[in-house]
Amino acid sequence: MTLDSKIPSGPIEKKWDTHRFNMKLVNPSNRRKYTVIMVGTGLAGASAAASLGELGYNVLAFSYHESPRRAHSIAAQGGINAPKNYSNDGDSIWRLFYDTVKGGDYRAREANVYRLAQVSGNIIDQCVAQGVPFARDYAGYLDNRSFGGAQVSRTFYARGQTGQQLLMGAYSALSRQINAGTVKFFPRREMLDLVIVNGQARGIICRDLVTGKIETYAANAVVLATGGYANTFYLSTMAKASNATALWRAYKKGAAFANPCFTQIHPTCIPQGGPYQSKLTLMSESLRNDGRIWVPKKKGETRKPQDIPEEERDYYLERMYPSFGNLVPRDVASRRAKEMCDKGFGVGSTGLAVYLDFADAISRLGKHVIEERYGNLCDMYHEITAEDPYTTPMRIYPAAHYTMGGLWVDYNLMSTIPGLFVGGEANFSDHGANRLGASALMQGLADGYFILPYTLGNYLASTKFDSVKTSDGAFKEAQSGIEDMIKRLMSINGKKTVEEFHRELGKVMWEFVGMGRNKTRLQQALKEIPQIREEFWKNVKVVGAANDLNAELERAGRVADFLELGELLALDALHREESCGGHFREEHQTEEGEALRNDKKFSYVAAWEFAGVGTKPVLNKEPLKFEYVKPSQRSYK
Amino acid sequence: MDFKLKIWRQKNRNDKGQFVDYEVKAVSPDASFLEMLDILNDTLVKKGEEPIAFDHDCREGICGSCGMVIDGRSHGPGRGIATCELRMRVFRDSDTIVAEPWRTKAFPILKDLIVDRTALDRIMAAGGYISSKTGGVPEANSIPVPKHDAEESMDAAACIGCGACVAACPNSSAMLFVAAKVSQFALLPQGKIERKERVLRMVEQMDKEGFGNCSNNYACEAECPKKISVTHIARLNREFIRAELT
Numbered sequence: 001m002t003l004d005s006k007i008p009s010g011p012i013e014k015k016w017d018t019h020r021f022n023m024k025l026v027n028p029s030n031r032r033k034y035t036v037i038m039v040g041t042g043l044a045g046a047s048a049a050a051s052l053g054e055l056g057y058n059v060l061a062f063s064y065h066e067s068p069r070r071a072h073s074i075a076a077q078g079g080i081n082a083p084k085n086y087s088n089d090g091d092s093i094w095r096l097f098y099d100t101v102k103g104g105d106y107r108a109r110e111a112n113v114y115r116l117a118q119v120s121g122n123i124i125d126q127c128v129a130q131g132v133p134f135a136r137d138y139a140g141y142l143d144n145r146s147f148g149g150a151q152v153s154r155t156f157y158a159r160g161q162t163g164q165q166l167l168m169g170a171y172s173a174l175s176r177q178i179n180a181g182t183v184k185f186f187p188r189r190e191m192l193d194l195v196i197v198n199g200q201a202r203g204i205i206c207r208d209l210v211t212g213k214i215e216t217y218a219a220n221a222v223v224l225a226t227g228g229y230a231n232t233f234y235l236s237t238m239a240k241a242s243n244a245t246a247l248w249r250a251y252k253k254g255a256a257f258a259n260p261c262f263t264q265i266h267p268t269c270i271p272q273g274g275p276y277q278s279k280l281t282l283m284s285e286s287l288r289n290d291g292r293i294w295v296p297k298k299k300g301e302t303r304k305p306q307d308i309p310e311e312e313r314d315y316y317l318e319r320m321y322p323s324f325g326n327l328v329p330r331d332v333a334s335r336r337a338k339e340m341c342d343k344g345f346g347v348g349s350t351g352l353a354v355y356l357d358f359a360d361a362i363s364r365l366g367k368h369v370i371e372e373r374y375g376n377l378c379d380m381y382h383e384i385t386a387e388d389p390y391t392t393p394m395r396i397y398p399a400a401h402y403t404m405g406g407l408w409v410d411y412n413l414m415s416t417i418p419g420l421f422v423g424g425e426a427n428f429s430d431h432g433a434n435r436l437g438a439s440a441l442m443q444g445l446a447d448g449y450f451i452l453p454y455t456l457g458n459y460l461a462s463t464k465f466d467s468v469k470t471s472d473g474a475f476k477e478a479q480s481g482i483e484d485m486i487k488r489l490m491s492i493n494g495k496k497t498v499e500e501f502h503r504e505l506g507k508v509m510w511e512f513v514g515m516g517r518n519k520t521r522l523q524q525a526l527k528e529i530p531q532i533r534e535e536f537w538k539n540v541k542v543v544g545a546a547n548d549l550n551a552e553l554e555r556a557g558r559v560a561d562f563l564e565l566g567e568l569l570a571l572d573a574l575h576r577e578e579s580c581g582g583h584f585r586e587e588h589q590t591e592e593g594e595a596l597r598n599d600k601k602f603s604y605v606a607a608w609e610f611a612g613v614g615t616k617p618v619l620n621k622e623p624l625k626f627e628y629v630k631p632s633q634r635s636y637k
Numbered sequence: 638m639d640f641k642l643k644i645w646r647q648k649n650r651n652d653k654g655q656f657v658d659y660e661v662k663a664v665s666p667d668a669s670f671l672e673m674l675d676i677l678n679d680t681l682v683k684k685g686e687e688p689i690a691f692d693h694d695c696r697e698g699i700c701g702s703c704g705m706v707i708d709g710r711s712h713g714p715g716r717g718i719a720t721c722e723l724r725m726r727v728f729r730d731s732d733t734i735v736a737e738p739w740r741t742k743a744f745p746i747l748k749d750l751i752v753d754r755t756a757l758d759r760i761m762a763a764g765g766y767i768s769s770k771t772g773g774v775p776e777a778n779s780i781p782v783p784k785h786d787a788e789e790s791m792d793a794a795a796c797i798g799c800g801a802c803v804a805a806c807p808n809s810s811a812m813l814f815v816a817a818k819v820s821q822f823a824l825l826p827q828g829k830i831e832r833k834e835r836v837l838r839m840v841e842q843m844d845k846e847g848f849g850n851c852s853n854n855y856a857c858e859a860e861c862p863k864k865i866s867v868t869h870i871a872r873l874n875r876e877f878i879r880a881e882l883t
Contacts, residue, residue: 051771066692067758069798070700086778122772129774131767131821131828133791140781158791164699165794172766179762187755210747239694273667278675281697380697383722386667449771497682499675544687548649549748551690552682 001256001609003622006410007111012628013093016115019411020454024461031056032182034460035219037204038062039191039246042071043163043441044424045225046170047448053177055453057460060217061174061183062206064190064241064554068171072227072239073424073444076163077284077377079147079155080127080441082120087144087153093117098629099150100439103329104404104432105581105597106631107262109605109624111411112429119450120442124156126449130169134158146327147286147437155438160284160376166441170448189215190554191246192485193478194222194253194420201420202468205478207486209554212547214479214486216470220460221419223452224250225444228403228425230263232562232569233514234506236400237269237282243558244565247407247426255415256607256620258408258428260565261573264435264582265515266401267333270384270394271353280399281384283377285437288326288333290361290370291394293317295345295354305347305355305393316340324636331434331582331595332636334398338515339593341397353395362390398515402440404431404582405572408607408622412455413447416607419463421456423447428605433581486546489556494539498555501536505529505559505566513570518586522574526567530614533563564613571608575619578602590633599631638664638730642677644689645737647746654746656735666726670713671696671703673725690749696721698862701797704804705750706737711801711860719799719862739800741809743847754800756846757814764838765818767828780826790824793817795863802857802865808849813857815839816873817865823876833880840877 008019026034038049038061046068049061065071083096096117101108124142128134134156135143147155158165177183188209195203195216203218229244230236251257268288270281294313301308316336318325326333337354340346347353362370367390371378378389385395406428407415413429414421424444431439469475512525536559544550579588579595580602588596605622639662647654661677668676671693678688694702698719705720707713713723728734736750744752782790796817803811819836822828828835851870858867 047771054770065694065702066754067798069758070694070702072695072700074700075695075697084777121777124777125774126769126771128777128780129767129769129827131790131825133787133794133821133825135791136782136784136787138784140783140787141778158794161699161795164797165791168794172761173769173771175758175762176766176768179764185758187758239700240696241694274665276665276668276672276676278669278672279696379717380722383698383718383724384667386724386726453771497679499679541682541685543682543685549690549751552688 001416001618001620003256003408003416003607003620004410005109005622006412007109008411012111012114015111016118023454023458026457026461028056032058034058035060036456037217037219037222039204039222039224040071040226040426041068041174041185042225042227042424043073043167043170043444044448045223046167046174047445048223048225048423048452049183050170050173050177051449051453052456053180053182055457056182059177059183060186060219062186062189062191064188064209066187068174068185069167071167072242073167073441074164075239075282076441077160077282078286079145079157079162079438080123080166081147081154081438082124082156082442083117083154084121084124086142089152091152091154095152096120096154100430100436101432101629102634103436104434105595105634106432106599106603106626107259107580107624108430108432110626110628115451116430116443116446119446122450123442123445127166127169130172132158132165132169145286146289150436160374163441166445170445192249192482192557194250195474195478196253196417197468197472197474198466200418203470203475205482210549212545212550214483216475216479218468218470218475220465221421221456223421223423223456224407224426225423225448226426228406229565230400230403232505232566233400233509234502235272235277235280235510237266237280240279243561245558245561248561248565250407250415250417250420252610253417254610255417255420256408256609257405257568258605258607259405259572260569260608261576261583262404262433262581263400263569264330264402264404265334265398267330267337267398268356268396269399270381271348271350271397281380282399282401283381283394283396285330287356287374287377290373291326291356291358292360293326293354293356295340295347299344301347305357314345321636328636329434329436331584335515335584337398348395353397355393356396357393358389359393402435404428404433404435408605412458413452414455414459419459421452423452433583485557486553489540489542489553489560490546492538492540492542494541496539497541498552498559501532501540502559502562504532505563508532509566509569513573516584516586517573519574522570525570526574529563529567529570536560536563568608568617572606576602576606594633597631597633638666638725638728640664640673640728640731641733643733643735646689646749649748650745664725666724668725669696669721670707670723670725671721690751692751693721698722699797701799704739704799704801706739706804708735711805712862716859717862717864719797739804741803743809743811744800744803757798757800757811759846760811760815760839760842761818763842764835767822768831782825786824790821793820793824793865793869796865797863799862801860801862803848805856805860806849807854807856808852810851810857811843811848812851812870812873813861813865813867815843816869819876820869820872823872832876836873836876836880
C-alpha cells in the first residue's frame with residue numbers, strides 16, 4: 001500500500017485555493033447523473049449531503065436513526081471555533097492553525113489543519129444564515145468565549161447546546177434538499193458492508209432495522225460520516241448506538257485505519273455511580289472557564305467540600321500550570337485528575353472524582369451570570385446527582401470522549417480505496433494526537449460544507465466509471481457474506497449477553513489501554529481481547545429474530561467489530577513508543593511528568609492495513625513534515 | 638428499590654399489543670429509568686425472552702430519541718426532563734409503574750415502545766429551513782440581531798423533536814413542535830424573508846399528517862422536556878393569520 005497524501009504544492013496559505021482551481025468540475029447538467037451514497041447524517045454527513053444535493057448530485061443518505069436530528073453531534077455543548085477576531089485579541093487563521101497543530105502535539109498534517117482554519121470563518125457565516133441562534137451581545141453582534149486551552153476568545157456558542165443548533169442547521173439544509181428531491185433519506189438503515197467493484201467503492205449493503213431486510217445500493221462514490229469509535233471503551237460519553245461498524249467493515253475491505261490509539265479522554269464528566277451505569281455524561285469543559293478544579297490536600301478527606309478551608313485545598317492545575325491554570329488542554333487535565341485520584345486525593349464515594357468549584361466565580365460575578373452561562377449544565381448535573389452545583393462543588397472525572405484516529409484519508413478526504421471518502425470524526429486527518437475544544441464541530445462542518453463538495457466533484461469528474469448494478473456479483477457476494485454473519489450470530493445461542501461482552505471489553509480497554517498506557521498493560525490487553533472475542537463467537541446469546549426490529553442483533557454486530565478494533569487500538573498504542581497528546585506512554589515522560597514525544601522515530605501517521613482477523617495488520621507510514629510550525633515540547637506552564 | 642412494571646408489548650405495526658407485568662429488584666435510586674429497563678432487559682435476554690424495544694441514544698436529554706408515557710405522563714413525572722433523565726429516586730419503593738408508547742395516529746407503533754415519528758421530519762422538509770445555499774452568504778456579523786430576539790429564538794430552538802407534546806395533547810396536536818421552528822426563524826432577520834411560505838407549508842403538512850389542532854390545553858408545555866412555552870403557539874397563530882391575510 002502506498003500512502004499518497006496528495007498535499008498540493010506551494011505555500012501553505014495558497015494550497016487550498018490553488019487546489020480548488022486545479023480540481024476538475026462536473027458540468028451542472030451532468031451532476032444528477034452521478035449518485036453519491038452518504039452513510040451517516042450527523043454534522044459532517046448532513047452538511048455534505050445537503051451541499052452535494054444542492055449542487056445537483058443524486059444523493060442517497062443513510063442513518064441508523066429515525067431522523068438526522070438524532071445524531072450524536074447533537075450532544076456537543078461548548079461551541080465551535082473560528083478565528084474571526086471579533087474579540088480583538090489577536091486571533092488569526094494563522095493562530096488557529098498554529099494552536100491546532102501544537103494542541104495535536106505535532107501529529108496532524110499541516111496542510112489539512114491550515115485549510116480547516118481557513119474555512120472555519122465561512123462556517124459561522126453559513127450557520128448564521130441558516131438561522132442558528134448563536135449567543136449575542138447587547139449590540140446584537142456575535143459573542144465569543146475562550147475555550148479549552150485557547151488564549152483567545154474564538155468560540156461561538158448557542159448556550160450549552162451548540163452541537164444541537166449546528167446539527168439542526170445542517171438538518172434543515174438537508175430537509176430542504178429532501179423536499180427538493182435531490183437527496184433521498186433512508187432512516188433506520190445500518191450499513192454493514194462496503195461493495196468494491198474494479199477497485200472502486202461502488203455501493204453498500206445495509207440492514208433495514210425495522211424489517212431486518214438486507215438491502216443493496218449502488219453509486220459512483222461512497223462517503224462515510226459515521227463518527228468515532230470511543231464506545232470501544234464501553235463507558236464513554238458517546239451515544240449508546242455510536243459504533244465503528246461502517247469504518248471497520250471498510251477497513252476489512254482495504255481502507256487503511258490511521259492512528260487508532262489517538263483517543264481523547266475528556267476531563268469534565270460526571271463520575272460513574274454504579275455498575276448498572278450505561279454511559280457517562282459529559283459536562284462541557286467551558287465549565288473550566290469559571291470553575292476551579294481542586295482536591296483536598298489530605299488523603300482520604302471525609303469533610304464536606306464546603307467545610308474544607310481554602311489553605312487545605314490543592315488547586316493542582318493552577319499550581320502546576322500558572323499561565324494556563326484550569327484551561328490546560330484536555331489530555332493534560334484528564335491525566336492530572338487521574339493521577340490525583342490514583343494518589344488517593346480523589347473525592348466522592350468511589351474516590352474517583354475531583355471537585356470543580358464555582359464558589360469564586362459566583363462571588364465575583366453573581367449567581368445569575370453563572371446561571372446564564374452554564375444553567376443547562378448545572379440543571380443536568382443536578383438531575384443526575386441530586387446535588388446543587390451552585391452551593392456544592394461538582395464532582396468530575398475523565399471519560400473516553402472522542403477519537404482522533406479514524407480511516408486514513410488524503411488531502412481530498414479520500415481513503416485508500418478509490419471512491420471511498422471519509423468525513424468528520426470518522427477520518428483521522430486534522431486533530432493529530434489530541435483535539436482542542438470546540439474543534440470537532442468545526443471539522444465536521446468544514447468537511448461537509450466546504451471540502452467534500454469540491455473534492456468529490458473532482459473525483460467524479462476525473463474518474464471513468466463502468467456501469468454497475470446491484471444485481472452484479474460483487475453485491476451478491478457482499479450481501480451473502482452479511483447474511484451469513486447474521487445467521488452465525490443468531491445461531492450461537494450461548495450464555496452471555498452482548499452487553500456483558502461489551503462491558504468486559506470496555507473494562508480491559510479502560511484499564512489497560514485508557515489514560516496511562518505502558519508496555520506490560522498493553523501486552524496484557526493484546527492477550528485478553530482475542531480471548532474475549534473468541535468466547536464471544538462461541539458463547540454470545542442473541543435473542544429475537546433476524547427479520548425483525550432487533551436491538552440485540554444490532555448491538556451484537558457492533559460489539560463483534562469493537563472486539564477486533566480494540567485489538568488494533570492496543571496494538572497501535574504498543575507500537576507508538578512515545579507519548580503525544582492523548583496517547584500517554586508511562587515509559588516516555590519528562591521528569592515533570594509531561595508527554596515526551598520522539599519526533600525522530602514517530603513523526604508519522606500509522607496507517608494500518610487489514611491482514612485477516614487475528615493476524616497482525618501491516619503498518620504503513622505517512623511521514624509528517626512540519627514546515628511552518630516547528631515541533632517543540634508543548635508547555636502550558 | 639423494587640418495582641412492579643406494566644409495560645406495553647406490541648410485536649409490530651399490525652399487532653394489537655397488550656400490557657405485560659414485570660418485576661425488577663434492587664435497582665439503585667440513582668439509576669435512570671432507561672437503566673432500570675436495561676436491567677430488566679438483561680434478565681429477559683438471559684431467560685431467552687425478547688427484551689423490551691425502546692428508542693434511546695444520547696441518554697443525556699438532547700437527541701430526542703427516547704420517550705414514553707410513564708404513569709400517564711409524557712417522559713414520566715417531573716418537569717423539563719426527557720425519559721433518559723428520569724431517575725428512579727423520584728418513585729417510591731415497590732411502586733407499580735406503567736410505561737406505554739406515544740399514542741397518536743400520526744406516530745404508528747413499530748414495536749413495543751418504539752414509534753415512527755418521521756411525520757415530524759416531513760413537516761420539517763415542508764418548510765423548516767431558511768433557503769440559504771452553502772456559500773454565498775454574508776459575513777456573520779453583517780446583520781446584527783437584538784440580543785433579546787436571539788435569546789427568544791434560542792428558547793424555541795431548544796426543541797428536541799421528541800414528540801412528547803403530541804403524546805400529551807388530547808388532540809394529538811403537533812403545534813408546539815411546529816411553533817418552535819416557526820418561532821425560531823420568525824424572530825431572526827434571516828428567517829423573515831420566507832416567513833409566509835414557511836408557516837403555510839409547515840401547517841399544511843402538519844394537517845396532512847393527521848395531527849390535531851391546539852385547543853389551549855397547555856399539556857404540551859407542561860410535558861416538554863425543554864420547557865418550550867406555549868407563547869410560541871401564539872406566535873405561530875399570528876404568523877399563520879398574517880400569511881393568510883397578507
